[in-house]
Amino acid sequence: xxxxLLEVEGLVKQFADRGILRRGGPPVRAxxxxxxxxxxxxxxxxxxESGSGKTxxxxxxxxxxxxxxxxxxxxxxxxxxxxxxxLRAVRRRMQIVxxxxxxxxxxxxxxxxxxxxxxEIHDVVPGxxxxxxxxxxxxxxxxxxxxxxxxxxxxxxxxxxxIGIARALAVEPKFIVCDEPVSALDxxxxxxxxxxxxxxxxxxxxxxxxxxxDLAVVRQVAHRVAVMYLGTIVETGxxxxxxxxxxxxxxxxxxxxxxxxxxxxxxxxIVLAGEPPSPTxxxxxxxxxSRCFHPARDERCIAERPxxxxxxxxxxxxxxxxxxx
Amino acid sequence: MxxxxxxxxxxxxxxHRDGPTALAxxxxxxxxxxxxxxxxxxESGCGKSxxGLxxxxxxxxxxxxxxxxxxxxxxxxxxxxxxxxxxxYRGARIxxxxxxxxxxxxxxxxxxDQISEAIRAHAAVTSAVxxxxxxxxxxxxxxADPRSAVDAWPHQxxxxxxxxxxxxxxxxxxxxxxxxxxxxxxxxxxxxAQILELIDALRQRxxxxxxxxxxxxxxxxxxxxRVMVMYAxxxxxxxxxxxxxxxxxxxxxxxxxxxIPRLDADGSRLVPITGTVPPPDRWPSGxxxxxxxxxxxxxxxxxxxxxVATPTGHAAACWITAGSGS
Numbered sequence: 026x027x028x029x030l031l032e033v034e035g036l037v038k039q040f041a042d043r044g045i046l047r048r049g050g051p052p053v054r055a056x057x058x059x060x061x062x063x064x065x066x067x068x069x070x071x072x073x074e075s076g077s078g079k080t081x082x083x084x085x086x087x088x089x090x091x092x093x094x095x096x097x098x099x100x101x102x103x104x105x106x107x108x109x110x111x112l113r114a115v116r117r118r119m120q121i122v123x124x125x126x127x128x129x130x131x132x133x134x135x136x137x138x139x140x141x142x143x144x145e146i147h148d149v150v151p152g153x154x155x156x157x158x159x160x161x162x163x164x165x166x167x168x169x170x171x172x173x174x175x176x177x178x179x180x181x182x183x184x185x186x187x188i189g190i191a192r193a194l195a196v197e198p199k200f201i202v203c204d205e206p207v208s209a210l211d212x213x214x215x216x217x218x219x220x221x222x223x224x225x226x227x228x229x230x231x232x233x234x235x236x237x238x239d240l241a242v243v244r245q246v247a248h249r250v251a252v253m254y255l256g257t258i259v260e261t262g263x264x265x266x267x268x269x270x271x272x273x274x275x276x277x278x279x280x281x282x283x284x285x286x287x288x289x290x291x292x293x294x295i296v297l298a299g300e301p302p303s304p305t306x307x308x309x310x311x312x313x314x315s316r317c318f319h320p321a322r323d324e325r326c327i328a329e330r331p332x333x334x335x336x337x338x339x340x341x342x343x344x345x346x347x348x349x350x
Numbered sequence: 351m352x353x354x355x356x357x358x359x360x361x362x363x364x365x366h367r368d369g370p371t372a373l374a375x376x377x378x379x380x381x382x383x384x385x386x387x388x389x390x391x392x393e394s395g396c397g398k399s400x401x402g403l404x405x406x407x408x409x410x411x412x413x414x415x416x417x418x419x420x421x422x423x424x425x426x427x428x429x430x431x432x433x434x435x436x437x438x439y440r441g442a443r444i445x446x447x448x449x450x451x452x453x454x455x456x457x458x459x460x461x462x463d464q465i466s467e468a469i470r471a472h473a474a475v476t477s478a479v480x481x482x483x484x485x486x487x488x489x490x491x492x493x494a495d496p497r498s499a500v501d502a503w504p505h506q507x508x509x510x511x512x513x514x515x516x517x518x519x520x521x522x523x524x525x526x527x528x529x530x531x532x533x534x535x536x537x538x539x540x541x542x543a544q545i546l547e548l549i550d551a552l553r554q555r556x557x558x559x560x561x562x563x564x565x566x567x568x569x570x571x572x573x574x575x576r577v578m579v580m581y582a583x584x585x586x587x588x589x590x591x592x593x594x595x596x597x598x599x600x601x602x603x604x605x606x607x608x609x610i611p612r613l614d615a616d617g618s619r620l621v622p623i624t625g626t627v628p629p630p631d632r633w634p635s636g637x638x639x640x641x642x643x644x645x646x647x648x649x650x651x652x653x654x655x656x657x658v659a660t661p662t663g664h665a666a667a668c669w670i671t672a673g674s675g676s
Contacts, residue, residue, distance in 0.1 A: 074538035074539065074540065074541075075509075075538055181626040181627075182626075183626055184626070211393040211394055211565070211626075211627060212393060212565060212566075212567075212606055212609055212610060213393060213605060213606060213609050213622060213623035213626075213627070213642075214622070214623075214626060215609065215611075215622075216608075216609035216610075216611070216620035216621070216622035216623075217609075217622040217624075219611065219620060220619060220620055220622060223619075238538065238539065239539075239611070240539075240613060241568075241610070241611040241612050241613050241615075242611045244611060244612070244613055244615065245611035245615065245620065268613055278540055279539060279540060280613065281543075282539040282540045282542065282543040283539060283568070283613055284539075284542075284566055284567075284568025284569045284571065285568055285571060285572075285612070285613065285614070286567040286568040286570075286571050286595065286607065286610055286612065287571055287595060287612075287614075294543055294547070296540075296543050296544050296547050297540045297543075297544070299494065300508050300510065300511070300541075
């Protein structure tokens, strides 16, 4: 595999736990030491449930949030060492597509203006060529060029997501964080947008960090997957492999919980007890220990945090990943 | 078996002062037997939630029930009852849980008090008895520590726990029918699995019928006895879960299956349904799916097909795939 486009090392992001009634408590450890790499043209899916820290990883990589610790290298450049001006130049090559395309579009600006904005800021094409480029981008995401003169509310959810994608593409990025890009869409429209994202990836050689909670969607689009739980990666490897033979008990539960639209092939469901621990006071041992059903679970799981280590073709953070269940 | 609920020709419209009346639900008929789990599946705007709300007569004030609509529950047509009479059924014999439990729970009232309130609305018991019953209900819906949960405020609970509390409130009067409208859509997958297991366990233990309203065919598989698929205000297909999943007959249902990413897929490209779901004031003539249908012929654009059933009761409304009889 070629040199990584993106290298994330030991990423930590803590948020101050400040409310009206509490002050100065311990910080929330949203991301607690995440390392990952993405090669050019590769899609890495970051999977986890709400509160697992997956969205914060994406936002911190793009420097929409300042990391508390850790390093993010993009095309070999450490983003933490860049002055704001230099960072802006790098940002042109790193874009984001959000879950809710409507919330990320200004309702009072035409679609054409929203797409042209990035072209103007980054001087991608001469001013006179902008309308033509906007029309080409709209065509590329499957919309009619006449969409440029209309407003976001005149479009359906799927069309708005296409607009969000066109806007991200405008500045010719190499890397896009796709943050739950199809979660808000109707099933019949979801597939259209997934196919579009995959076509664009292949045509333009884009790399994606694809943040999702739906493993079936991940199976469809991702080359590799990293499963997050309570701010850490508990398992990572080739997407098909991890989903077919998950080694971490949490991944196993996650895979078994995915609704399968085939009554004849209902997997044995693992129904997890309880809820994840608070990210304010993460347990010293394995973050999943309190809900773990692994028969070999022992004192060590409570006391000592397991590191990600190679087990077969994946990396797994479980003291008992080798033992049969 | 005599059905517990029999809906016949349910139509719900939203009259506009100027412009055409939007028909959100158009001639929906369905039955549910005691203890049965029936799923109503469709995408946003198809009318599935309005169908559910109509059973409890909880439609928004602007909605009008069609003249011929019948909502017969245990022999009584709820569509003909006064608001006061409906209250003997709503909450008591038919209960409902919604997608967002936080929007349904009172944020300034302790969980136990909200359950007690539901109990005492339908039974003359003392507050001490109601509270003890609330603890029992919280235990039944699987809250780990019901004695302390009874004093909790809604904001102290996670999404999954709140949905369990909503179920406890719904169960308070021992309903015969639970209408669950996207009960797990806002929840994480592992929590979703917990809540679906719980709903299934409750219906078996209590022999309670469930109408599960969902957009997710995966949620339906392996749980529902029967499935009805709605599109643009009409039921387009209806069958036992096994038959529907083995051999879907309506092109819309087939399209849904082809567009769902699956864990066991071979990685081939998804086949989406083209276009988008039209809004109720712009529903197409004839078969409402025809502009998006790969099989559509000229007749589909002008004449609406009725549901045609096979001998096993697998019904579909399609001129092409379900024959032309009526």
